Amino acid sequence: xxxxxxxxxxxxxxxxxxxxxxxxxxxxxxxxxxxxxxxxxxxxxxxxxxxxxxxxxxxxxxxxxxxxxxxxxxxxxxxxxxxxxxxxxxxxxxxxxxxxxxxxxxxxxxxxxxxxxxxxxxxxxxxxxxxxxxxxxxxxxxxxxxxxxxxxxxxxxxxxxxxxxxxxxxxxxxxxxxxxxxxxxxxxxxxxxxxxxxxxxxxxxxxxxxxxxxxxxxxxxxxxxxx
Amino acid sequence: xxxxxxxxxxxxxxxxxxxxxxxxxxxxxxxxxxxxxxxxxxxxxxxxxxxxxxxxxxxxxxxxxxxxxxxxxxxxxxxxxxxxxxxxxxxxxxxxxxxxxxxxxxxxxxxxxxxxxxxxxxxxxxxxxxxxxxxxxxxxxxxxxxxxxxxxxxxxxxxxxxxxxxxxxxxxxxxxxxxxxxxxxxxxxxxxxxxxxxxxxxxxxxxxxxxxxxxxxxxxxxxxxxxxxxxxxxxxxxxxxxxxxxxxxxxxxxxxxxxxxxxxxxxxxxxxxxxxxxxxxxxxxxxxxxxxxxxxxxxxxxxxxxxxxxxxxxxxxxxxxxxxxxxxxxxxxxxxxxxxxxxxxxxxxxxxxxxxxxxxxxxxxxxxxxxxxxxxxxxxxxxxxxxxxxxxxxxxxxxxxxxxxxxxxxxxxxxxxxxxxxxxxxxxxxxxxxxxxxxxxxxxxxxxxxxxxxxxxxxxxxxxxxxxxxxxxxxxxxxxxxxxx
Numbered sequence: 059x060x061x062x063x064x065x066x067x068x069x070x071x072x073x074x075x076x077x078x079x080x081x082x083x084x085x086x087x088x089x090x091x092x093x094x095x096x097x098x099x100x101x102x103x104x105x106x107x108x109x110x111x112x113x114x115x116x117x118x119x120x121x122x123x124x125x126x127x128x129x130x131x132x133x134x135x136x137x138x139x140x141x142x143x144x145x146x147x148x149x150x151x152x153x154x155x156x157x158x159x160x161x162x163x164x165x166x167x168x169x170x171x172x173x174x175x176x177x178x179x180x181x182x183x184x185x186x187x188x189x190x191x192x193x194x195x196x197x198x199x200x201x202x203x204x205x206x207x208x209x210x211x212x213x214x215x216x217x218x219x220x221x222x223x224x225x226x227x228x229x230x231x232x233x234x235x236x237x238x239x240x241x242x243x244x245x246x247x248x249x250x251x252x253x254x255x256x257x258x259x260x261x262x263x264x265x266x267x268x269x270x271x272x273x274x275x276x277x278x279x280x281x282x283x284x285x
Numbered sequence: 286x287x288x289x290x291x292x293x294x295x296x297x298x299x300x301x302x303x304x305x306x307x308x309x310x311x312x313x314x315x316x317x318x319x320x321x322x323x324x325x326x327x328x329x330x331x332x333x334x335x336x337x338x339x340x341x342x343x344x345x346x347x348x349x350x351x352x353x354x355x356x357x358x359x360x361x362x363x364x365x366x367x368x369x370x371x372x373x374x375x376x377x378x379x380x381x382x383x384x385x386x387x388x389x390x391x392x393x394x395x396x397x398x399x400x401x402x403x404x405x406x407x408x409x410x411x412x413x414x415x416x417x418x419x420x421x422x423x424x425x426x427x428x429x430x431x432x433x434x435x436x437x438x439x440x441x442x443x444x445x446x447x448x449x450x451x452x453x454x455x456x457x458x459x460x461x462x463x464x465x466x467x468x469x470x471x472x473x474x475x476x477x478x479x480x481x482x483x484x485x486x487x488x489x490x491x492x493x494x495x496x497x498x499x500x501x502x503x504x505x506x507x508x509x510x511x512x513x514x515x516x517x518x519x520x521x522x523x524x525x526x527x528x529x530x531x532x533x534x535x536x537x538x539x540x541x542x543x544x545x546x547x548x549x550x551x552x553x554x555x556x557x558x559x560x561x562x563x564x565x566x567x568x569x570x571x572x573x574x575x576x577x578x579x580x581x582x583x584x585x586x587x588x589x590x591x592x593x594x595x596x597x598x599x600x601x602x603x604x605x606x607x608x609x610x611x612x613x614x615x616x617x618x619x620x621x622x623x624x625x626x627x628x629x630x631x632x633x634x635x636x637x638x639x640x641x642x643x644x645x646x647x648x649x650x651x652x653x654x655x656x657x658x659x660x661x662x663x664x665x666x667x668x669x670x671x672x673x674x675x676x677x678x679x680x681x682x683x684x685x686x687x688x689x690x691x692x693x694x695x696x697x698x699x700x701x702x703x704x705x706x707x708x709x710x711x712x713x714x715x716x717x718x719x720x721x722x723x724x725x726x727x728x729x730x731x732x733x734x735x736x737x738x739x740x741x742x743x744x745x746x747x748x749x750x751x752x753x754x755x756x757x758x759x760x761x762x763x764x765x766x767x768x769x770x
Contacts (some may be wrong), residue, residue: 065760067711071721072753074760078455093764099711104704106663108685112708119712149707187665216619222700227660228745230305234662235749236648263750267737 062127064141064153066134067099071135073255074079074100079282080156083169084131086282091131096123102140107222113144122148128152131159133278134255136221137184140141143188154258156278157253161194167201172285174204178247179277180238180261182254183216195253195277202280208245219260242272249273251280291412292381293592293645295440298630300656305624314450318625321449325616328562329670335564336554345551347674350607353542354597360509360542361588364747367512367513371574373584378536380591387587388413388501388534389420397422397498397530401490403516403523404428405503406444406610407536407589409632410645413501425467425493427522428508429486438462442626443633444612445560450625453477462488488523500581504537505556505609507586513573514586516548517556517566527570531720533581539588540606552609555672559611560601592645598692601683605640607673611651612637614667614677618662630658640680648684649691658684699742714761721759728755 061084064078081091100120101113120141124130130153132138138155149278160166179199199207218224218234238261242250250265252258255276262274299305308314331338365375370551378384392400400417402408402424414424414435426435430448434441437459441447449454455476456493464471469489475481506515514535516523527533543549549571557566575584597603615621615635626634629641630653639657646654658681667677692698697705710720739747746752763769 067717070717070760071724071755074756074758074763077760078763091759093770095761095765095770096714098714098717099707101711104708106682106685107700107704108658108682108687108689109688109701109704109708110689112704115708116711151485175514183664183666186600187669202520210640214666216664216666218619218662220664225742225745227302227305227620228748229302229309229622230620230660231662232749233309259753260750263752264745266751267749 059128064132066137076276079278082282094123124149130258138185139188157195167197171202174285176206178245180252185253211241286345298653301660304628308624332558332562363509371512373574385416398425400499401497403502404594494525499532500530510545515571532583534585559613559672596644613670617666617670648687657689724755
């Protein structure tokens with residue numbers, strides 16, 4: 059199986075550790091990961107903000123970059139969801155969000171990780187309601203050795219990020235964020251993880267501002283951690 | 286309500302972010318909304334979980350509505366013929382003004398100066414109460430929550446629970462202050478017990494029911510094959526309006542027609558569970574024309590367009606017309622939960638309002654309407670809750686594109702320039718790599734100063750959130766340097 063990593067543009071620039079973690083997990087499971095250098099951006103931000111023409115101009119390049127792979131794995135539920143739902147291309151059906159790929163395609167839940175900390179998980183809206191990943195990320199987390207996984211109250215409520223919504227409707231976005239942060243802090247978790255760094259950038263930005271001491275990190279980074 | 290002209294939107298409404306700013310500062314409002322929406326949300330989930338064929342019902346509802354939209358003209362003509370054959374009179378109204386004029390003339394012809402009303406979105410949409418008041422006709426809302434809103438000269442904030450933003454203490458104060466001005470006053474020693482408040486409303490309204498010669502209603506459904514019109518409600522006040530007065534005038538949006546009486550089977554299951562989280566609503570009133578010696582002896586059905594055929598013409602936007610006004614999308618919406626309904630500046634608030642309002646009034650016609658499709662994080666909770674499977678997130682994005690396109694051509698705004706810039710960068714991996722190196726450099730410089738507070742538009746982010754600093758080495762650079770590719 060030829061596996062390509064679709065990192066998503068903001069991870070490439072802001073959260074490269076997530077890409078390294080995805081690669082590490084897949085290689086630990088015995089797979090080879092390729093990173094097509096021609097990849098840039100799937101166009102989700104443009105599309106969701108109403109710049110459809112600009113978004114459309116990126117679809118062809120995405121398809122060219124990832125043609126020929128059996129699986130295109132991404133650590134972003136929202137970019138994965140966008141490509142699968144809105145790119146009408148030959149590559150679109152081969153895109154998998156990371157947890158989906160592990161559980162559905164590779165059929166593993168125990169990836170040999172060790173993470174001895176109290177962790178809570180926020181199911182991001184697009185992974186939950188667009189890709190319907192369900193409890194797959196939780197199944198992966200439960201199999202992590204040493205983890206103290208605690209349930210997040212009102213977990214399925216949106217964190218308020220919403221892409222450009224966070225800027226266009228900043229005050230509403232922050233009101234939603236405050237409720238999410240309150241719920242995260244109720245858990246007493248040391249770390250909050252999710253399947254999308256874009257939501258985590260928003261929640262983590264808020265948690266950092268109030269010096270909560272809660273760390274945010276991508277699910278893949280927990281799964282990549284070993285003894 | 287204020288005397289501003291109403292035609293779907295309240296005239297002079299600010300954009301959504303501006304209206305939300307005020308709403309978010311109102312802590313009582315936020316408390317009331319959080320309490321009300323979370324309660325009804327959980328109840329709805331339980332009511333829906335009782336049916337194992339819920340998803341099939343949703344699909345059926347969606348398909349019936351789809352068929353209605355494809356053959357709307359035929360079904361409407363069939364409805365007109367059926368209603369007429371059953372002794373009713375059908376009127377066609379292109380817009381709010383026409384509909385209001387028809388109602389006014391019908392009330393005048395009866396020599397009446399007051400009407401009792403059943404809770405109805407269509408009459409709110411056209412500002413009927415205000416139009417009647419201008420003609421010296423007093424319209425009394427008989428739905429308890431609508432009465433609260435009307436007595437307080439307030440605006441509704443929810444499709445189904447228009448006074449959701451008020452708690453019972455506020456309601457007691459409104460009754461004490463206002464009821465006497467419009468009829469039977471609130472009794473002395475009125476408490477904020479729900480039962481006591483309901484009794485005060487009952488006494489206040491009873492006098493009006495018994496006196497009124499004319500009632501005005503909306504319609505949840507109208508069956509084309511039989512001419513049967515239906516209203517579902519919880520209080521029985523609607524039933525009073527539908528049975529006591531001599532004349533009944535129903536204002537109905539043209540999209541409410543159903544092909545056949547049998548289709549009610551689907552919608553009478555979908556609607557109560559989605560709206561009030563009940564297996565069945567307490568009162569379902571169905572009437573077919575007029576029946577001698579039983580109920581109103583004169584029945585008028587006004588079929589209202591008011592922007593609907595325009596909405597129908599957009600094949601990607603038309604499913605907003607499938608809405609059965611259950612308001613499940615409002616109750617699950619995280620944005621609505623914080624801002625309340627009045628921030629939407631329209632009689633149709635919440636997610637469905639964000640897609641329906643701009644279409645009914647026209648995209649590109651006002652800053653206010655154009656701001657509504659952006660009042661969502663696209664979290665998708667509304668789509669999951671919608672009993673007729675309206676893909677609201679997809680439609681929001683469709684309307685955002687129409688808004689953006691309506692502004693193309695002129696001097697580009699900063700956002701449009703930023704989007705163009707991003708398109709250029711993402712257009713080539715080499716440009717992206719260069720941008721990443723520049724970003725990392727800028728990030729390091731900003732990082733020295735803390736990276737927490739940024740100027741200009743970025744302030745909107747850094748007001749409450751730290752901003753991530755670009756990595757010293759992008760993933761692609763690491764990959765290349767590691768000799769992987």
